[in-house]
Amino acid sequence: MKLFARLYTALDETTRTNAKVDALVAYFQSAPPEDAIWAINFLIGRKPRQVVPTRKLREWAAELAGIPAWLFEASYDVVGDLAETISLVLPRGNASNDMPLHIWVEQHLLPLRSKKADTQRKEIDSAWNQMDRVQRFVWNKLITGAFRVGVSHKLVTRALAQFSGIEEPVIAHRLMGNWNPDSTYYHQILSPDTNDADISRPYPFFLAYPLDQDAEMLGNVTEWQAEWKWDGIRAQVIKRENQVFIWSRGEDLITAKFPELQRAAQKLPDGTVIDGEILPWKDDRPLHFAELQRRIGRKNITRKILETAPVVLMAYDLLECDGEDVRNNEMAWRDQRLANITAQISGGRIIHSPKVNTDSWKDLAKLKDGARNRGVEGLMLKRLSSPYGVGRKRGDWWKWKIDPLTVDAVLIYAQRGHGRRSGLYTDYTFAVWDHERLVPFAKAYSGLSNDEIRQVDRFIQRHTIERFGPVRSVKPQLVFEIAFEDIRKSPRHKSGVAVRFPRIARWRTDKKIEDADSLETIRALIHD
Amino acid sequence: MVHASSLLELTEFGFYCRRGDFYIDPWQPVNKAVITHAHADHTIAGCKTYLVSKSGENILKTRLGDEIRVQSIPYGKGIQLNGVQISLHPAGHILGSAQVRVDHQGEVWVVSGDYKIEPDQTCAPFEPLRCHTFITESTFGLPIFRWQSQDEIFDDITCWWKTNRADGKTSILFAYALGKAQRIIAGLDASIGAILTHGAVENINRCYRESGIKLPNTQYVATIEDKKAFEGALVIAPPLADSPAWTKKFHAVSKAFASGWMQIRGNRRRRNVERGFVLSDHSDWKGLTDTIFETGAENVWVTHGYAAEMVRWLNEQGLNAKAIPTRYTGEIEDTDL
Known part of the structure; x- marks a missing residue:
């Protein structure tokens, strides 16, 4: 599994397409077919379903690390990624080994789901104990069903084409639909013989x-x-x-x-x-x-x-x-x-x-x-x-x-982001005026540049009013233009409206909170 | 927040000792400032007098100017101020960094400033002290921060540099200009190739060398005319230099960043560098908690970092801890201290 963990790191560390393809090709050149097919399977997004409830994993990891549950949660809040948090808090393992990926997956990971909790725990403890930090991280991603890495279907296809000499569209087609991740299918993907019909197989979109x-x-x-x-x-x-x-x-x-x-x-x-x-x-x-x-x-x-x-x-x-x-x-x-x-x-x-x-x-x-x-x-x-x-x-x-609808709204709550944005306050709640009151109206995560994210993060750190668990309420001061595709009435939302695909269009540094829109103007956008 | 009865109290200017009439690392200009170390968040310009460790004097002057009034004392030597004894002790953070020990009639307080436990060739090793009240930083005060040994990290850096060199690339390593940069330079194998520096780093290098710290030869980038010299070289620069305006002079580069924050994958990715080396001049979780217990202090004041979390945990261990809001920032990702 070291080889696969190394591939994951290599893909994770670069944003350059060619470097990613090179890393993939290098992997296919050295990995045994039984492993490579699983790697392809995971990389193109066919992740296994979650095998163990994350609640259990958190509990076990905190226990092994000798820290209270709340401290684990506080750490998770900062890291923004469960698999990574676990890999960081666990004590070093002492039974380092390098079992192949397919053995881990077929003999340990897949059978886990049907086992009882205490057997699961023993298996997972033993797995953690045999892995270094990067392997643990990848393993945790797999058992939590959250495996994702920054390669597209297209890149995996390109790397396989480069490695095998088979044309990209043929590879792409063979990666579609239902297939078993075994070495037989791996050879089929790379086979020069193109007569390999499967009646259910869709074409790439x-x-x-x-x-x-x-x-x-x-x-x-x-x-x-x-x-x-x-x-x-x-x-x-x-x-x-x-x-x-x-x-x-x-x-x-x-x-x-x-x-x-x-x-x-x-x-x-x-x-x-x-x-x-x-x-x-x-x-x-x-x-x-x-x-x-x-x-x-x-x-x-x-x-x-x-x-x-x-x-x-x-x-x-x-x-x-x-x-x-x-x-x-x-x-x-x-x-x-x-x-x-x-x-x-x-x-x-x-x-x-x-x-x-x-x-x-x-x-x-x-x-x-x-x-x-x-x-x-x-x-x-x-x-x-x-x-x-x-x-x-x-x-x-x-x-x-169609151009999106837009509204000027005030930042009132913030929470730390996950994944790429982990550690920074990037998940925002915006409010609009309901008479004299600001009512929450939409949440948005994207749309700011990295620089703006850092500035807003600093503002939030310095202008926190209250903390509710991971959420901070902040002084209403910053105004943003929020764009969205559609708006509907919603009895479930405090504001009485729900919007589709809200995102930040821009930071209105030129506007004061008094200039933000009111619920009344927003309701007028609803059409039937 | 005023702690009128205590030996040190927090005021709007920073930590103050009323009995001795001095401040420690104030964030507003005051009459008498005792300085733990010369990073910007601990050193304010405009104070009437400064008290600093002997080995830290040079750096403080480099930062604040030669004209400041400085008294410097060797580590461990006490001086009296209105019946209060002050002494400075190595904090292991950067050259000249000190913990401030304040003793009045046997009641002992220690202000840690920033500190690390791991050895560092460029400064005196951290000295554990006993005290009644310990004021500690908490920059990396969560159990997710666990440093690997620096030998492993230096091996990684060396390996990265060699690979880039073989590819004809320039390796640019971003690190704090004061402290981190010199620690790295001292730990590198200079026989691999040329070590070049950004101006901010070279200034501090000079200062370190004048203070008797041995560093391999380094060359200021701006003095190099032949761009061929960049090929295969390692360049050490402060994080703020990471802009196209500055990096465009190098042809093919591989960029890396050395910081404790690189422990977290999200930070590494956001930084947009190829490598993140987890190297910090602060203590990790174990370093912090071991140190706190070793002081034997019953009262622990926790400043900048993950104060709320550390305080809760320390209280659960039976200590009397509280979080103290200060203006210190510790190691931050995008600023040079």
């Missing part, structure tokens, strides 16, 4: 970049296809050998969550793969995303849910047609085929995403700005001649979002 330039710069508007940017769950629907598989973008198989879609997709011709968005939909228009969220949260799909939040697939693209991979055909070609296929499916569950046709970028911009009333987030622009790519690429697909 093609992702759009946010448009960060004037739309006019994209050239002639007639070379582009515009569609609404729907707010649902991006999904790939596969029909092969008479079976339907629905994958989310997070590569979860979600077929069972949407029985009505599964039934509709059964009508698709065999050998069809469609990329689209699952939307809660009623009376020819989308319901609010919250309806879908509520539905996903439920364990059982009851008749009632099917009635209150029925879904459709808004079909965007065709990736496989008659069993052939058609991703390299032009967008216009694929869209035409998709239209033919969806036209034959009755029931209205699979809708061909309508095109927004205009003669000029100006008209399109106008439509985009009015999009909020349609319950969409903006427009998608796709070059008519573009293939369906892999991952996020600039150039052919752009998302053109």
Whole structure:
């Protein structure tokens, strides 16, 4: 496991892409296949579920460290990462060894979940005792189900391609869907033979970049296809050998969550793969995303849910047609085929995403700005001649979002951040005026530069009024412009409103707290 | 907060001894200031007189100017002020750093200033003292701070430098200009390559050498004309120098930062350096708690750092501890002290 821990450190210590790829390639060159496949598995985000409750881990770690529980919690508050806190407080182990990663995972980690608490404790004590600090950290990340490291799917794919000489798209495709992390599959990933069908396997999703330039710069508007940017769950629907598989973008198989879609997709011709968005939909228009969220949260799909939040697939693209991979055909070609296929499916569950046709970028911009009333987030622009790519690429697909709503609000509470922002006060609560009172209105974590974060952190340290556990209330003095995508009434919130994706747009050093917005003006932003 | 009956009390100017009429590390100009060490948060300009350790005199003058009125005394030698005996004892933090021992008719208080227990070639080793009341810092007063031995850290630094050198890169190591930089320079193997310095570091180097501390040869970066000399060299600079304006003169670089805060991964990542070496001139959790017990003090005042946490823990161990708000900052990430 030392080798894997060293890889983790190397990936963690650099922000340079090439250095990360080099570290990965070096790892694949020296790791045995049984280990490498687990490494790939974890690196691309297929982390194991939590095997031991974190409450137990904290308790055990504090005991081994000889510190009271509250001191462990205070330390965790400063470090901002549980796995790391544990690795820092534990006394040095004395049985250093270097068992391979796959042995740790297959013989120790995976069986842990089904064991009794005292056996779990013995196993974990013994594991900690055999590891150095970095190994413990990685191990803790794995057992808490929180394994994450700063490499994208794309980088792992690139490193594997570089290491094996197989093309990147082939590797990317092989890493999708369901597979067992064993050495057999590792050899399959790297195999020059490309006849390795698995009927459930999805294609890598093609992702759009946010448009960060004037739309006019994209050239002639007639070379582009515009569609609404729907707010649902991006999904790939596969029909092969008479079976339907629905994958989310997070590569979860979600077929069972949407029985009505599964039934509709059964009508698709065999050998069809469609990329689209699952939307809660009623009376020819989308319901609010919250309806879908509520539905996903439920364990059982009851008749009632099917009635209150029925879904459709808004079909965007065709990736496989008659069993052939058609991703390299032009967008216009694929869209035409998709239209033919969806036209034959009755029931209205699979809708061909309508095109927004205009003669000029100006008209399109106008439509985009009015999009909020349609319950969409903006427009998608796709070059008519573009293939369906892999991952996020600039150039052919752009998302053109409506400008966010903004409000000026006052910082009133702060808490230390986690992960990259650990140790600094970076999690803020903002308030707006309700007559003479400031009421909490939104929480936001991102949007400030590192410099600003440090300044605000220092302000918080010096202007704390009270502490409530990890939270500090601070003197109302700093005003920030908060941007968000959407606003709704919410009886659960003190302010009576809930906002979607709040973030800090900028620090309004030019404004005093009296200049912050009032609840009244904010309520006026709500539309039905 | 006034502790009228106690030998030392906290005033708006800092710790004050009413009976002896002197301040220790005041943060406002006063008549008589006893100084633990010359880092900026412990040394205010504008006091009428300063009392400092013999080995710390040079540095204090470098920081505050030659014209200040300084009395310096060797470690362990006591002087009397209105019947109060003051003596200075090594704190092991940086050259000249002292704990201040205040004794009135057998009642003994010790102000730690900043201190570390681990040996340091560039200053006298920490001296454990017995006292009734101990005023301690708590910069790294949480059990997550546990230092590795400095030999291991120096090995890591050496290894990093050698690797960069082999790649033709310049190694830039950010460390406090006063104390940390010299400790590192003294611990390096100078036969590997040239050790270059930022101006702030070179100034203090001169001061250390004049005070009799042996340091390998170093060269001020600005005096180098041939940029070829940067290749494979190690540059020591204060953290504030980490700006494109200053680092652009070097071609291919690898950057690292030496600080106790590098113990925490989030700090390391935020700093955006390739390596973080966990090296501090403060005590870790064990250093702090062992020292506190060794003083035999019943009363412990805890200043800058994780005071609330240390106080709660010490009270649970049966001591009489309380947190004292001061303006000291200890080792902070983005400032030069």
